[in-house]
Amino acid sequence: MKTSKYYRFFRKKILRLAREHEILKVLISISREKYAERLTGSIMYGLLSAIAVNVFYAPSGVYSSGATGLAQIMSSLVERFWGVHLPIAVGFYVINVPLLLLAWYKIGQKFTIFTFLTVTMSAFFIHFVPQITLTDEPLLNAIFGAIFMGAGVGYALKNRVSSGGTDIVSILVRKKTGKNVGVISTVVNLCIVTMAGLLFGWEAGLYSMVAVFVSGRVVDAVYVKQKKMQAMIITNKPERVIARIHKKLHRGVTIINEAEGAYNHEKKAVLITIITQAEFNDFKYHMRKADPAAFISVAENIQIIGRFVEDET
Template identity: 30%
Template sequence: MKISKFKEYIVITLGIALVAFAIEYFQAPNNIAAGGVTGIAIILNAVIPSLSIGIVSLVLNVLLFIVAIIFIDGKFGVKTIYASVGLSLMIWVIEEFLKPVAITNDLMMATIFGALISAFGMAIVFNENASTGGTDILAKMLNIFFHIDIGKAILAVDFLITLVSALVFGVDVALYSMLSIILLGIIIDRVIEGFNVCKSIFIVSKKSEEISRYIIDTLDRGCTFLKGVGAYTGKESDILYAVLSRNQFIKLKKYIKEVDPEAFITVGEVHEVLGEGFNDIK
């Protein structure tokens, strides 16, 4: 296994560890069934305490993978299988050996911090092009057989789980579960955006050729020359355009300060970049 691949699995492991921690120390002890396979497992564990949340999650994930392969020709990446099975096993390990108790019994605090930690962990997993599987498969089946949009199908599945939790835990707790689901969706999007933020840069400089070579040769990024005309001077000039990571921009800024302190630079934040050297267009 290449070093880069090994690092990817380390990062995924960190992500599922955060999700497992949130489930076992915030959500499960407070009966917050925030959708997904783990939400179903929390409900079943409350009805039949001898059933481990981790084992139930593992069994349900395996069954859903089998159903997907049979009915929707499901093809899953190794990383998704690793994340799904790994999360279930990590939950089981925490239950079996650490005997977790709730960090807080305040439902609002448990909902907020459980969603925050879980969302951060799931965003880490998603950012590595993996997922924790689970009810996403049911949503995909609803999409194929009943032509329901994936987003709406996921909400429908999670809403159904929350409805069942209302019957088991009561309406008040179920409402906190619904709030947790809403927070998860919002926070995951924001965290992933934060992971992928890049700098969009326009540079007007007398040393544009040297700067472009630095971007290409040293930073290993592409750049583009645009033609511009100064409104005041009427002179033509090259405008250099590039998209860089935060760290690359810091290096470039130091370099420009050395070669042309009078350069004019504008910088904007870009939340998604698709194409060579960045994320694939999907």
């Protein structure tokens, strides 16, 4: 009886806190699986970005992309003009705070909470991963650093967290324009490395531009959610197929009724839906469950004009 009494007491306290504090409500609404998925994305980005910066970029004087690169520039400028050492981690947080506030209102609260965790993981690993020189060749350092950085960013986005900084800007612009994250990120980051070239020398700036270009391509290769696919389904069980697409994939369907097969003149329905490449395996599974005999053709990398809902949170 006492245990039950204490349980009810603490449950009331927790629910009251959840009602009073919006962040607690957000966290409570996330399943254990999503916690694990997003935490993994945050840790992997932090580790991969630290390897890129400390093992490849720093030894050859190459500037990183995104908020990390801006933090490097900020740290160098503060030391040059004021003679004060500003840790990159501090500059990293200063840059990310206003962007995190923007993401909270424009992208999503869950997304922002885990992005803050990702930013923290990145700062932690960059501080503690030792600087190791594998090669003195700046071009190799730029390319392999970009591979690690791009893989970290793409893996984080794939697990529904952002690496912060310019990635938040890229997602917001993509929501408005439909452009690929990697392309947008490349444009923004080219501006950053151009600034680095003007301030600290064009040799480092040019190698940094190579790194930004490679990193953008790696992001697009890893983060496939942004790639759209059109599926055309010819079926004689349209109700079952539509129910699966609506309830399991949360996608809309366009119906073309009274289609006819030219061989046996059997009446069928033609269904058209748009999914992301990340949803393709789930789509195939649900189609096999709904109608194993359905004929399905899929077109990749299509362009969308109009509203296509993407949940970044």
